[in-house]
Amino acid sequence: EVQLVESGGGLVQPGGSLRLSCAASGFTFNGFWMSWVRQAPGRGLEWVANIKQDGSERDYVDSVRGRFTISRDNAKTLLFLQMNSLRAEDTAVYYCARAVWFGGYMDVWGKGTTVTVSS
Amino acid sequence: DIQMTQSPSTLSASVGDRVTITCRASQSISDWLAWYQQKPGKAPNLLIYRASALQNEVPSRFSGSGSGTEFTLTINGLQPDDVATYYCQQYKSSPYTFGQGTKLGIK
Numbered sequence: 001e002v003q004l005v006e007s008g009g010g011l012v013q014p015g016g017s018l019r020l021s022c023a024a025s026g027f028t029f030n031g032f033w034m035s036w037v038r039q040a041p042g043r044g045l046e047w048v049a050n051i052k053q054d055g056s057e058r059d060y061v062d063s064v065r066g067r068f069t070i071s072r073d074n075a076k077t078l079l080f081l082q083m084n085s086l087r088a089e090d091t092a093v094y095y096c097a098r099a100v101w102f103g104g105y106m107d108v109w110g111k112g113t114t115v116t117v118s119s
Numbered sequence: 120d121i122q123m124t125q126s127p128s129t130l131s132a133s134v135g136d137r138v139t140i141t142c143r144a145s146q147s148i149s150d151w152l153a154w155y156q157q158k159p160g161k162a163p164n165l166l167i168y169r170a171s172a173l174q175n176e177v178p179s180r181f182s183g184s185g186s187g188t189e190f191t192l193t194i195n196g197l198q199p200d201d202v203a204t205y206y207c208q209q210y211k212s213s214p215y216t217f218g219q220g221t222k223l224g225i226k
Contacts, residue, residue, distance in 0.1 A: 045157075059213050105210045105215075
């Protein structure tokens with residue numbers, strides 16, 4: 001069964017850091033782009049970042065560029081999102097997703113992990 | 120950035136109805152468009168990619184059409200299980216933007 005399981009969410013103060021993880025199973029992890037997508041409470045979906053199969057290409061939405069870093073460990077089939085300088089507006093459910101067509105759209109999603117940035 | 124605008128924002132229809140949701144892009148995206156269904160408290164689920172290609176195991180009552188800047192998602196024969204919010208997403212260019220969503224309910 002193809003599965004993505006996120007972890008690492010929680011409550012963090014503004015300016016703090018958090019590292020999200022996503023454990024992948026049931027498919028050839030190093031054969032796919034991977035993405036992070038977030039959803040603020042009561043709001044719509046926002047694509048955050050994606051990473052190529054070998055990690056050689058990474059892309060970000062402007063609002064997180066320079067603060068967030070996407071990475072992957074193909075040997076352990078793990079995807080990461082390092083989030084620094086967190087702001088209240090980063091509060092959201094963060095979904096890990098398998099991406100298709102050069103990382104363009106997402107065909108498998110995890111259940112999400114919640115990040116709350118508040119003092 | 121390419122802006123995606125969906126209409127309507129909310130929609131209520133009867134079981135068995137044909138339902139149409141529209142998505143407009145601020146510039147041409149060819150057919151680089153996907154549709155997702157998100158049920159309350161759940162992760163999104165891919166329905167359609169490349170504007171009209173049905174994802175595996177998605178019921179055939181769902182269909183997509185369009186190209187350029189205007190796209191539609193159609194549900195032929197609405198079922199109670201289709202209660203959800205539906206999102207379009209362009210993947211013509213980064214950042215890959217979503218529409219604001221259409222919340223679909225049953226009358």
